Amino acid sequence: MLLAGCPSVPQQEPPRVYQNESFQADETFSRLFDAPAASTCEAARRALLSQGYLLAMAKPDALQATKNFQPEGSVHVQISFNVMCLPEGRAGQISTAYVNAIQDRYTIKKSSNSASLGVSALGSVSIPLSSTDESLVKVGSETIPAGPFYDRFFVLMGRYLREQAQME
Numbered sequence: 001m002l003l004a005g006c007p008s009v010p011q012q013e014p015p016r017v018y019q020n021e022s023f024q025a026d027e028t029f030s031r032l033f034d035a036p037a038a039s040t041c042e043a044a045r046r047a048l049l050s051q052g053y054l055l056a057m058a059k060p061d062a063l064q065a066t067k068n069f070q071p072e073g074s075v076h077v078q079i080s081f082n083v084m085c086l087p088e089g090r091a092g093q094i095s096t097a098y099v100n101a102i103q104d105r106y107t108i109k110k111s112s113n114s115a116s117l118g119v120s121a122l123g124s125v126s127i128p129l130s131s132t133d134e135s136l137v138k139v140g141s142e143t144i145p146a147g148p149f150y151d152r153f154f155v156l157m158g159r160y161l162r163e164q165a166q167m168e
Contacts, residue, residue, distance in 0.1 A: 029146050030098045031154040032088065035161050037061050037095040041085040043160035044097060047153060048081055061085045076106040076136055079144070099153065101144040106136040 033040045038060045045055065045063055053065035062084045069077040080102045088094040111133050144150075 029100050029150060030096050031150075031157070032094065032096050033158070033161060034094055035165070036092055037085040037087045039161065039164055040095045040097050040157070041083060043157045043164065044083045044085070044099070046160045047156040048083075050156070053079075053081060056080075074108040076108075078104045078106070080104070097154070097157065099150060101149065103142055103144055104138060105140040107139050108134050109137040110134050 033043075035043070041059075041061055041063060045058055045065075048063070048065040049055070051067070053067045055063060055065050057064040063081075064083075065081045067079050067081075069079070071077060082100050082102075084098045085095050086098070088096055
């Protein structure tokens, strides 16, 4: 009888997601605006509403909004926007908008149910009953990375801030 041994190979741990957080100055989710915090958040609110986002919460200095997409028949995507506007400096005439957007992906999960119905008065007659239930199941969630997506949003916010300033 011959016994053979295999050396154990240590399993490598998957990299931690937070290890990729670089905290670089050029990867910001914020923008400085020449307006009070309430005006900055109002511009963010108008920018999101103009693009079809539904407001879930709106305060003078913060808001949340969502928008739903269906890129494929069985895929559903929801983008949730979070905006926080904070005053900068003593006079409060400058503010920073901190923004992040989260993309959640869902897919349709089908489950079938079946049952039979027996009617004893008629003898042993069985009528098969079946149904299919569909539900959305979350399959992924991620923060949309800093970059062009947010740049476009900040440009639109700036446009609404300029329009507000012209009205005052």
